[in-house]
Amino acid sequence: MSTILPFRWVNENINVMKKGEHFLVIMTQRYFIVARKIVDGTQLVLKEEQLLRMYKDKITTSASTFLFSEIHDISFRKLTKELGILYLHTNQGLFPYKVSEEPHCFIQTFYKLKK
Numbered sequence: 001m002s003t004i005l006p007f008r009w010v011n012e013n014i015n016v017m018k019k020g021e022h023f024l025v026i027m028t029q030r031y032f033i034v035a036r037k038i039v040d041g042t043q044l045v046l047k048e049e050q051l052l053r054m055y056k057d058k059i060t061t062s063a064s065t066f067l068f069s070e071i072h073d074i075s076f077r078k079l080t081k082e083l084g085i086l087y088l089h090t091n092q093g094l095f096p097y098k099v100s101e102e103p104h105c106f107i108q109t110f111y112k113l114k115k
Contacts, residue, residue, distance in 0.1 A: 027054040029106040031097035068114045074107045
């Protein structure tokens with residue numbers, strides 16, 4: 001038997017301070033990570049929501065930072081009505097992110113900034 005728990009929003013400050021400089025987030029895209037865990041013989045499905053953050057020269061995730069110069073392409077594939085995959089094609093490999101909202105504005109903004 002599986003139990004699906006509601007999203008846990010990771011509350012993070014959108015504006016980032018680093019060494020006295022202020023870096024403004026231009027756009028964000030929500031994505032989620034799914035983990036399964038067994039507790040007292042019951043499988044729990046944990047969904048944790050995260051943010052892709054776009055700055056003027058990079059995109060960051062909770063685990064990685066990609067400079068625009070390292071990103072070759074961004075694509076999106078809709079799998080179901082509620083689920084799609086946003087792909088970052090980089091020189092480090094292909095990075096998929098599960099999304100529930102279509103990321104067309106995020107992708108268009110990336111290409112406008114990368115020019």
